[in-house]
Amino acid sequence: MKENKTLNVQFLAQAAMIAAIYVVLTLVFAPFAYGEVQVRLSEALTILPVFTPAAIPGLFVGCLLSNILGGCIVPDIIFGSLATLIGAVFTYMLRSQNRFLAPLPPILSNALIVPFVLRFGYQVPLPIPFMMLTVGIGEVISCGVLGMILYMALYRYKNLIFKPIS
Template identity: 35%
Template sequence: MKNIQSLLMNAVIAAVYAVLTIGLSPISYGPIQVRLSECMVLLAFYNRKWIPGLTIGCLLANLNSPFGVTDMVVGTTATLVSLLLMRFAPNVFTASLAPVLINGIFIGLELAWLSQIGPGDSLAGVMAYIGLGEFVSVSVVGVVLFHVLLKNPVLKKYIMD
């Protein structure tokens, strides 16, 4: 029964992540983005069993990306690497910096390559914008949101068990 519950919760996590990203498309894709769904990646810090749902949610969300298959591969890989790194963090804020750095680098490089940045444009600038969007979504919104959610004993049990 516990395996079925975990499978269903991962499916819900994947669906919520994808729907939030696609529903907020204007701010979810491109060189300046704040993917509010990314605040959900902190679930992986609290419990590794949510990694499949988060990864699949990112993959599904990237089906809608204007960068197509490349974003499905690069974006989903960046999310998975971030999720796996979070377990080594000593606290939630430090964990929140993994997707900021990883997505800043991976997605920054992807967008720079696909957009063919000209000599006047800056790869560092693209990386900084992506990282800043991640910081807002994960390190600010996500950390505050999880601080509030974990005060509820029922939600805390679902998240951490």
């Protein structure tokens, strides 16, 4: 019983730390984190579900809070956060596959969902396929490039940083 409580506390602590780091990174680099062309550096953290399932709620809550604190409209708060959640869940599902596949789910989910929010929520007059490209490029930079750099930095120390939660 005590071990189960410890695991729950550990899970919550990891999720909370990931959410907090996501929020801080997003708000500190806010000029790049919002808009039609966005490189949200905090999206590099979407690689973390490879290491711990606690990253899934951590990323979702971090994105949700970042969108609320960043002054986003309700559809962006909801669907932007869901895009990050979908990306995190599928990254977790791919964790035992080739490590280079891990950044793909958040890249795809954001590139497919966020342009619709920009078009219909913010009334951005650009064509949706063009915004899929611009959002996708930003996600490739943050998830694909920075996320893989983070992966390489953490992989060596994964057993020290992310003790198994099961």
